[in-house]
Amino acid sequence: MRRKIVLIPTVILLSLIAIMILFLFAQTIWDKSGANSLGQHDLISAAPSEAAVTPPPPSPTPEPTPVEPVFTEAVWVGVGDIMSHSPQLPGAYDANTGVYDFNPFFEEVKDILGQGDWIMANLETPIGGANFGYTGYPSFNAPFELAEALKNAGFNLLSTANNHSLDKGERGLLKTLEHLKELDLQAIGTASSQEEADALIIAEQHGIRMGLLAYTYGTNGIPIPTGKPYLVNLIDEEKIRADIARLKQNGADLVTVALHFGNEYQTTPSESQKTLARALVAAGADIIAGSHPHVIQPYEVIEGYDDMGNEKRSLIIYSMGNFISNQRGDSKDYGVIFKVGVRKNVTENLTTLTDIEAIPTWVHRYKPDRSFRYRILPVEETLAAKDDSLLKAGDYHQLQKDFDMLIQRLDSMK
Ligand SMILES: [Zn+2]
Numbered sequence: 001m002r003r004k005i006v007l008i009p010t011v012i013l014l015s016l017i018a019i020m021i022l023f024l025f026a027q028t029i030w031d032k033s034g035a036n037s038l039g040q041h042d043l044i045s046a047a048p049s050e051a052a053v054t055p056p057p058p059s060p061t062p063e064p065t066p067v068e069p070v071f072t073e074a075v076w077v078g079v080g081d082i083m084s085h086s087p088q089l090p091g092a093y094d095a096n097t098g099v100y101d102f103n104p105f106f107e108e109v110k111d112i113l114g115q116g117d118w119i120m121a122n123l124e125t126p127i128g129g130a131n132f133g134y135t136g137y138p139s140f141n142a143p144f145e146l147a148e149a150l151k152n153a154g155f156n157l158l159s160t161a162n163n164h165s166l167d168k169g170e171r172g173l174l175k176t177l178e179h180l181k182e183l184d185l186q187a188i189g190t191a192s193s194q195e196e197a198d199a200l201i202i203a204e205q206h207g208i209r210m211g212l213l214a215y216t217y218g219t220n221g222i223p224i225p226t227g228k229p230y231l232v233n234l235i236d237e238e239k240i241r242a243d244i245a246r247l248k249q250n251g252a253d254l255v256t257v258a259l260h261f262g263n264e265y266q267t268t269p270s271e272s273q274k275t276l277a278r279a280l281v282a283a284g285a286d287i288i289a290g291s292h293p294h295v296i297q298p299y300e301v302i303e304g305y306d307d308m309g310n311e312k313r314s315l316i317i318y319s320m321g322n323f324i325s326n327q328r329g330d331s332k333d334y335g336v337i338f339k340v341g342v343r344k345n346v347t348e349n350l351t352t353l354t355d356i357e358a359i360p361t362w363v364h365r366y367k368p369d370r371s372f373r374y375r376i377l378p379v380e381e382t383l384a385a386k387d388d389s390l391l392k393a394g395d396y397h398q399l400q401k402d403f404d405m406l407i408q409r410l411d412s413m414k
Contacts, residue, residue, distance in 0.1 A: 069347035073354075074205040076256065076340045077116025078289045079361075080296075080320030082158075084125040084146060086136030087326045090371035092145075100145035105324050106153035109361060109376045112337055113154040117205035120157040120212075121150065121323060122258065122291040123187075124164050127179050128172035136326075138220070139167040144179055151183045157203065159214035159258035161189025161233045162292065166222040173231055188258060189214025189233045197230035202252050208344045208351060211247030214258035215240060217292070235261060237276060241283040253344055253351040254286040262293045262319055265330065267409055269297050269318035278302070281314045286353060287340065288316040295331050296321035296406055298413040299338070301356060313353045315340060324363060324376055334406060335361045335376070360406045362399060366390055379403045 092100045106113070113119055125140035126132070132141040150158070158180060165173055173190055180187045191197035201212040215233040224232055244255050257280055262273045269277075269290075277288045281302050290297065297318035306312045321335040341354035360379045365372050375390075382388060383399055391399075 067347070069345050071343055072207045072346055073341060073343045074117040074208045075115055076210070076287060076338075076342055077113055077119045078256075078287070078317065078320060078338045078340075079113075079121045079323040080291045080335045081122050081124045081162075081294060081322050081325060082146075082150065083322060083325035083327070084136065084140055084142035085326035086134075087372050088136075088324070088374055089134060089143070091373045100143045102143075102146050102149035103152055105374050105376060106149060107375065108382075109337065109378055110153055112339070112359060112378055115339060116154070118157055118203055118210055118256075119155045120159065120256070120258070120289065121155050122162060122260065122289075122320075123150070123158040123160050123176075124162050124291075126164065126168045126172040126176045128168045128175040129179070132168045132172055132175075135167075140164050141168050141172060147179055147183055147185060151185055155185065157186050157188060157212060159189050159260070159289070159291070160187045161214040161216040161258070162260040163216060163218055163220045165190050165216065165232045166219045166224065169222075170225050170228065170231060186212070188212045189216065191230045194230045197233070200247055200250055200252075202247065202250070207346065208342055209251055209253045210342075211244070211250075211252030211255040212258075213240065213243050213247070213255065214260075216260035235259065235276070237279060240280055244280065244284045248284055253349075254342060254353075255284060256287040256289055257285045258289040258291070260292045261290060262297065264293050265295055265332070266293055267295050267297060267331070268412075273318055277316045277318065281316060286312075286314050286351075288314075288318075289320070289338075290316070290318045291320055293319040294322050294325070294327060295319065296334055296336050296360070296409060298410055299356075299358065300413045310350055311352070315353055315356055322363065323361065324374060326365070326372070326374075328365065331402065331406065333363045333365070334379075334402065335363070336406075336410065337361055337378070358407075358410050360403060360410070362402070364390065364395075379406075 092102050094101065125142045127144055127147045128141050129144060134143055135141050174192050177187050177190060177192050186201060188201055202209050203212060215235040217235050219232055240257065247255050263270055280288060300316040302314040304312050317338055322332060323335040327333060337359040339357040339359060342351060343354050344351040362377050362379050364375045364377050379399055380403065383396065383403060386396060
């Protein structure tokens with residue numbers, strides 16, 4: 001008997017719930033159909049009063065979604081010095097064709113370089129053509145084929161402001177620029193006229209506009225021709241600050257400044273390197289790409305704020321070492337590829353650095369015949385694979401030791 005007594009209210013209760021659900025359902029449809037004529041604000045404010053009088057609906061209506069920011073991403077890849085010492089030439093030369101082939105230098109790191117959108121190196125030699133003769137240290141001039149190999153390896157940006165910019169004088173500098181232009185390789189830091197020097201270099205990748213600047217501490221005592229300061233950008237903090245500001249005013253989302261500075265063979269940055277690099281970051285530089293010491297120096301990540309108060313992450317790489325050279329010993333045969341993620345919030349027009357990866361490289365020099373051959377090897381990958389037919393057990397042992405030392409050095413200012 002008790003069952004019946006219980007049953008009757010249950011039926012009534014169920015019917016009531018059914019009516020309520022139907023009512024709610026109708027209400028939801030009405031809201032949706034009315035949504036077009038209502039502002040978003042009205043829709044949001046309508047929700048709480050409904051919730052107050054009814055139990056939670058079986059399937060809750062989704063929260064109105066806020067405007068999702070649109071992001072775009074690109075990758076900056078940077079390496080250190082591209083040197084052209086005379087022992088690097090004979091092994092790359094084909095006497096039958098009279099042509100140099102430097103592509104093997106970059107073959108083993110091409111995949112890593114290819115992960116970048118902006119791919120940048122410091123070209124520390126004029127590429128003036130055969131008329132100047134091909135010479136190594138101390139007054140460089142490399143064959144045109146070196147520029148071709150850089151192009152094939154994926155590079156699209158070359159800092160040409162360094163202490164060797166004027167090794168073959170003004171004519172050598174101008175010929176270099178001409179050759180790079182032919183290959184659509186953007187030179188930064190040297191120019192053939194005042195107009196060219198004043199022009200802003202902004203390279204856009206995936207909708208992100210990167211401003212590019214390059215300066216050197218000097219030109220090995222070779223005077224810059226009178227009245228032609230535009231040929232080589234010299235480090236001048238006030239000028240660099242003004243150039244950064246000009247780039248930002250003209251729509252650069254971020255700015256990379258290549259600096260040829262520091263002391264040769266020093267594995268830590270000097271006080272003046274630190275002072276200048278940090279001052280330029282404070283002035284708005286996002287990436288400082290350092291070179292010249294011919295050895296790797298540590299890098300710093302600076303977390304701060306831009307002038308609008310937005311969080312900003314900047315990177316100072318004091319020295320990326322030798323990417324390719326004939327220099328050996330005391331870690332001069334090592335370099336590093338920096339791979340830096342860049343993300344732009346298109347909706348809010350904010351750009352920031354994301355992942356920063358330092359990939360040490362080693363210049364493997366070997367002698368299969370009378371002349372040396374050179375290959376840039378990614379150290380960690382080479383150690384992991386352990387299958388390189390040109391390397392011996394001793395090489396791997398040394399590589400492992402050096403790799404640990406380099407990682408420690410790189411991270412010592414993090
Ligand atoms: Zn240098």
